[in-house]
Amino acid sequence: MLQLQHISLQVEDGANREILKDVNLTVDDGRFVVITGPNGGGKSTLAKVIAGILAPTEGRILLDGRDITQASITERAKMGIGFAFQQPVRFKGLTVRDLITLAAGDETLSDCDIGRYLRSVGLCPRDYIDREANASLSGGEMKRIEIAMVLARKTPLTIFDEPEAGIDLWSFGNLIDVFADLRRETEGSVLIISHQERILNIADEIVVLSGGSLTMHGPKDEILPGLLRGDRCAFCRGEE
Numbered sequence: 001m002l003q004l005q006h007i008s009l010q011v012e013d014g015a016n017r018e019i020l021k022d023v024n025l026t027v028d029d030g031r032f033v034v035i036t037g038p039n040g041g042g043k044s045t046l047a048k049v050i051a052g053i054l055a056p057t058e059g060r061i062l063l064d065g066r067d068i069t070q071a072s073i074t075e076r077a078k079m080g081i082g083f084a085f086q087q088p089v090r091f092k093g094l095t096v097r098d099l100i101t102l103a104a105g106d107e108t109l110s111d112c113d114i115g116r117y118l119r120s121v122g123l124c125p126r127d128y129i130d131r132e133a134n135a136s137l138s139g140g141e142m143k144r145i146e147i148a149m150v151l152a153r154k155t156p157l158t159i160f161d162e163p164e165a166g167i168d169l170w171s172f173g174n175l176i177d178v179f180a181d182l183r184r185e186t187e188g189s190v191l192i193i194s195h196q197e198r199i200l201n202i203a204d205e206i207v208v209l210s211g212g213s214l215t216m217h218g219p220k221d222e223i224l225p226g227l228l229r230g231d232r233c234a235f236c237r238g239e240e
């Protein structure tokens, strides 16, 4: 279980700016939670705080009851937090096979297993398995490879930051199937930042983050209809 308690984050950009304001959120094991909200609402920042890339100025993060607020990215990764970035990182000198084998932590992983992960993200294994994961891959290709790596890691808590970004419409349906399968099969929790209705639609819970504050959180059936109707109050914290 992941617990965020009173998480705030301030940055100094001329003036003190509060990007996250007293965010409280509990993600139970086995839940598929989608965080959405307007651009600039603080979603990516919150994901980075959970992954340990950014430190909150206030508040605590607990993973299965253990305080991990001070833990580094590497320590959190070892504790079982997997993170797929909005802008994937390139790995010069490593092939796609290397990356998926490393992610799975299993040197005996067969090409057939690797192929299964690649196919699940819409990539033909024959065309990609031996390719170097360098700048020659397009943003969308690298994004899919990163999602395949996260799937291979099978972490207890997996965070995806806008997995739809850079993925073409043709492949998008495929990606939804990947997440639907992940939701069915994983025993861990999945936290996805997304603006996509089709991803929101397979959530157990939806969280709305707006202006740095958590403005709504509840079961999909309670939250999604209001978002689809375009209720502005859904995003704007009861200001209307």
Ligand SMILES: Nc1ncnc2c1ncn2[C@@H]1O[C@H](COP(=O)(O)OP(=O)(O)OP(=O)(O)O)[C@@H](O)[C@H]1O
Residues within 6 Å of the ligand: 011, 013, 017, 019, 037, 038, 039, 040, 041, 042, 043, 044, 045, 046
């Ligand atoms: N280091 C920083 N210094 C100053 N402002 C920052 C910094 N990092 C983020 N911000 C600001 O904090 C706000 C939240 O950014 P964040 O990337 O978390 O939003 P988001 O909800 O993920 O947005 P989007 O939906 O557009 O991806 C934005 O207004 C952004 O400009």
